[in-house]
Amino acid sequence: MAAGDGPMGACDGLTRAEAELFAWLQEVRTRAGRLPARLHPGLLRAAREKAAELAATLRADHGDPWAPGPRERQAASGVRLRVMGGELLALQPDLARVRLAWWASPAHRTLLLLPEHRWVGVAVAPVRPRGVAACVELGGD
Numbered sequence: 001m002a003a004g005d006g007p008m009g010a011c012d013g014l015t016r017a018e019a020e021l022f023a024w025l026q027e028v029r030t031r032a033g034r035l036p037a038r039l040h041p042g043l044l045r046a047a048r049e050k051a052a053e054l055a056a057t058l059r060a061d062h063g064d065p066w067a068p069g070p071r072e073r074q075a076a077s078g079v080r081l082r083v084m085g086g087e088l089l090a091l092q093p094d095l096a097r098v099r100l101a102w103w104a105s106p107a108h109r110t111l112l113l114l115p116e117h118r119w120v121g122v123a124v125a126p127v128r129p130r131g132v133a134a135c136v137e138l139g140g141d
Contacts, residue, residue, distance in 0.1 A: 043121025086138030
């Protein structure tokens with residue numbers, strides 16, 4: 001981990017929506033028999049940048065060969081973990097629908113529950129006129 005990127009407390013510096021998303025993540029991991037994830041400041045920076053971009057453009061760049069991928073975004077945010085590159089994105093009317101969409105998707109559910117994804121960053125940005133852009137960045141040591 002880079003200097004200054006030590007573990008954060010359970011909800012240090014999170015918005016109410018981010019804390020809600022983080023609590024849900026912990027709940028589903030615990031229910032599945034996984035260890036809880038820990039907040040990582042670099043992953044939090046990467047998630048907030050991506051959620052803001054998603055809210056502004058209303059476009060997820062899955063599959064865009066010219067857009068930086070999650071691994072590149074995480075590295076640019078100073079993340080130095082052995083396992084990098086897990087990312088979940090959603091544009092939905094509210095956080096409840098974000099959680100439902102991710103849980104209904106086998107690929108997203110797998111990323112959330114991978115045992116090696118012990119570090120996370122979560123972000124929620126408002127979408128005008130209403131809605132949310134959510135991002136979870138995942139990594140492990």
